[in-house]
Amino acid sequence: MSTTTYTVTGMTCGHCVSSVKEEVGEVPGVTGVDVDLETGRVDVSGDSFDDAAVRAAVKEAGYEVLAGR
Numbered sequence: 001m002s003t004t005t006y007t008v009t010g011m012t013c014g015h016c017v018s019s020v021k022e023e024v025g026e027v028p029g030v031t032g033v034d035v036d037l038e039t040g041r042v043d044v045s046g047d048s049f050d051d052a053a054v055r056a057a058v059k060e061a062g063y064e065v066l067a068g069r
Helices: 014-025 053-061
Strands: 002-009 030-036 041-046 064-068
Touching: 002 053, 014 030, 014 041, 030 053, 053 064
Parallel strands: none
Antiparallel strands: 002 041, 002 064, 030 041
């Protein structure tokens, strides 16, 4: 299992956190999503998930990925 950390902008409340968790959690291979509202960090864990699919899921939730590592 691997974990990738993304920096996401535009999240301001608990609903934002829920939206990101829900969308990213539906990406195949993702087994966990941890969102830190204060820092904008989104830690995504899983096996063989597609980086582009995670970024698209964040965008679908209404936010922007600035960086991922």
